[in-house]
Amino acid sequence: MVAGAVFLTPASAQTEADKRKKQFNLESGLALQGYDPVAYLTQKKAVKGTPANAFSHQGTTYQFANAKNLETFKQNPAGYEPQYGGWCAYAMGATGEKVDIDPETFKVVDGKLYLFYNKFFNNTLPKWNKDEASLKQKADASWTKFYKTDGV
DSSP: OHHHHHHHHHHHHHHHHHHHHHHSOEETTEEGGGBOHHHHHHTSSOOBOEEEEEEEETTEEEEESSHHHHHHHHHOGGGTSBGGGGSBHHHHHHTSOOOOOEEEEEEEETTEEEEEOEETTEEHHHHHHHTHHHHHHHHHHHHHHHOOSSOO
16 A cells, blocks of 8 residues: 555656646746746846756746755745746736736736736736736636646
C-alpha cells in the first residue's frame, strides 16, 4: 500500500505540470513573457527577468531579474504567481475567455497579481477598475472551469 502511494505521487505531480502547461499563458513555455513575478509585488513595476535566473515551478518556467527575487519566489511560489494563469483578468471576468496580456499592464490587489490586455487602443485595465468586484467574482468562477486545483 505504501509503495502504491509513493508511486502515485510522481504521476500526480506530472499531471499537475501537464495541466498547468495546457491552461497557463506560456509563450514558448515561459510565464509572464519573461517578466519577473516577484518584481510586480515588491517593486510595483514590470521588470524583465533573465534566462540566467530561471526557475521551473510545477512545469511553469519563470525568469527573475536577480537571484534575490528567484530565492524569494522559491520560498512561496503561490504567493507570486499571476492570477488566472497569467491570462487577462478583465477578459476572464467579462467573457470567460483566455486572452493574451501586455505584461506591463498590471494591478496588484491584496498581494495578488492581475494582468491585462493592452493593444490596439484597447487597454482593459480601466474597464476592470470600473467594476472590479463583479469582474473578479466572475473571473474566479471562469478560471475554475479551465483549471481545477483539487484533483485531475
